[in-house]
Amino acid sequence: MRSSFLFVGYFMFLAVFGQNETSRLSDIPIYKHWQINFSEKSNQLELSRLKSQEAAPMPVMRSAKVKEFIDSQRKRTSIKNKSSYLSTPEGLMPTVNSSFNGKPIGMAGVPNDNTMAISNDGFIVSAINTTVTILNEQGERLGFKTLYGMTAGQLGLLDRYYDPKVIYDPLSDRFILVFLEGSTSSDTRIVVGFTETNDPTQTWNFYALNGRPLGGSTWSDYPIIAHNKTDLFITVNLLRDNESWQEGFVESFIWQVNKQDGYDGNEQLRQNLFSGINYNNKPVWSICPVQPGLNFDQDNMYFLSVRPDAESNDTLFLHEVNNTTISGEAQHQLRVLTTDTPYGVPPTAYQPVVGFRLQTNDTRVLSAVYHDNTIHYVQSSILTDDIRSGVYHGIISSMNGIPEVKGKIISSNKLDFAYPSIAFAGETELDNQSMLITFSHVGENDYAGTSAVYHNKIEGLESIYSNVVRIKSGDSLINTFVADTIERWGDYTDIQRKYNEPGVVWLCGSYGDSLGRNNVWISKLKVKNDLVIEDKFLVYPNPVESSVEISINFSMDDHVTIQLVNNLGSVVKEINNEPVKKGNARFLFNTEELSSGVYVLAVYDQSGQKIYSQKIIVN
DSSP: OOOOOOOBOOOOBOSOOSTTTOEEEESOOOSEEEEEETTSOOOGGGGGGOOTTOOOOOOOOSOHHHHHHHHHHOOOOOOOSOOOOOOOOTTOOOEEEEEEEOOOSSOOOSSOOOEEEEOTTOOEEEEOSSEEEEEOTTOOEEEEEEHHHHHTTTSOSOSOEEEEEEEEETTTTEEEEEEEEOSSTTTOEEEEEEESSSOTTSEEEEEEEESOTTOSSEEEEEEEEEEOSSEEEEEEEEEETTOOTTTOEEEEEEEEEEHHHHHHTOSSOOEEEEEOOEETTEEOOOOEEOEESSOOOOSOEEEEEOOTTOSSEEEEEEEEEOSOTTTSOOOEEEEEEEEEEEEOOOOOEEOSSTTOEEOOOOOOEEEEEEETTEEEEEEEEEOSSSSSEEEEEEEEEOTTSSOEEEEEEEOOSSEEEEEEEEEEOOSSTTOTTOEEEEEEEEETTEEEEEEEEEEEEOTTSOEEEOOOEEEEOOOSOOOOSOSSSEEOOOSOOEEEEOTTSTTEEEEEEEEEOTTSOEEEEEEEEEOOOOOOOGGGEEEESSSBSSEEEEEEEESSOEEEEEEEEOTTSOEEEEEEEEEEOSEEEEEEEEOTTSOSEEEEEEEEOTTSOEEEEEEEEEO
16 A cells, blocks of 8 residues: 655745845856867767766755655556556647757766757757767767866866756857866866857857855755856755765855856856855755746746655745846845645656666756746656656746746656656747646656657646657666666756747657667657637547546536437436536546447536537547
8 A cells, every 4th residue: 555645835925035045146256268179079088088887976865765765665567558648639749850869979978967959050969978969950960079078188187077958049049068077075167168159069168167166075066057138047056075965965056157258258257156045044955947938038037946855745946036147236036835736756767677777866846947927847756646756847827926836747657757858839929838848758668768748728728738759769778887776867858949940849868778778869849739629618638548628618607417428329427417607617527437439528508408519539
């Protein structure tokens, strides 16, 4: 019997919280500045510097005891029936236009830590835990460097190079790359590279930020990046040397860096560092910047964080840096919100071979998008009705008023989902709820691979999700050199809108290749929202797996009867004489006990007149 999970609630605070505790440092000296050129042939000796028997440091987590307890409750089920994917209304399914291996040279790294960005001209910069590869849209390699090769002769002989993140700036038509060097206080650096032109195969301006800017025996870990009109934002977690996950975390920083200084190759970067970010005198950790989805013309930047080690929780921290670096007036503010759907630490995922599992990490927010006064964000979470890992999709509406947070967990009855990322996918600016989410999948009968799901919302109706699209299926078990049987799966994936091609989104994920490695996969998806709901009547999903929802917009108060009729004309389900108010109403039928086949859903008003009907398929 599975254990119940504790639900911890918090009231919503709309007052600014923590602003007095947060400190801002400005104009911190750059540790070092240099240039490299991708067109120069890489020194092949760089490959010998790849520590092929060493994994990147695990992100600091306080969830080990919670995960251990959850894992003890989970058992293999050997489910072989098809999954309970969300089904897709016609016209809402994204299509895969192209897919290819990311072509890393040498070992892919443990874990992959997949990141990618694509320019309007079709240059793709793809990075993993050890290397950066530049490709075109056909998957042809145009350039290659190891992370070590980018710092060789500049920062000394450091012990690690890991956690790359890359973004594309459509305003300046430039790329920005961030990765970490060192995992002790003696050599911790945050390396930031800016392309000098729109061609990433040419010159990059690189800078090294001090990974312990406040001194002490500390180092920076797990960067997440985003940008707005003028600034790059980097968040990191500050850890103490040689201490456990229970004690080693110190605080989370927000770096704010002027982009133009980096593009121009200036010797110094105008920047702010926000530290001392606390709530109730405790540091808030793993802060995720919220990337503008389409419009970058904003001086502020939002950030999100949760309680990533919680067995179950509904707290969401909403941060804001309210001005630019060049204004000299930027301040950090913090509000505490609550979600309507709790999240919790996910269990370790099963691979098809008994005894081999994959790490799912904690529930930190991994990716977030801001568009049209709304924030969409994603994280991993335990399912509320089963002990499996799913994708938590949160939506914060009314950002210019009183924010409201609603959550949905995307799941399957036979797969674990983890490491999600999200991008705005609308064909126009007005298609404001159009989002594409990618994530890793694995199951007892499915090798690890990459999937995606599309989200949209019709005015007056609830969120609609597409079927899960299988982007890349795994070829075999992931079984690297790690001694134990819980393999590093990957600490993140990545996804980006192609800014000059409406409805086109590129993503990168991973899959278990034929050699037992976690390899790189890149895909182009096209989204076209052709969903038309006549009279705002929607039956969803269709085909049906276990339940069907009916959303109807009524023009007046009424009493309605809803019947589900089989092919013999017999009523097998009925909601009789139900009162409804003017506006939208939703109904739910459980179909688990019904035989597979075609049924008719019919809606009658108080006089017995049929007002809606639709065929549905029960699988």
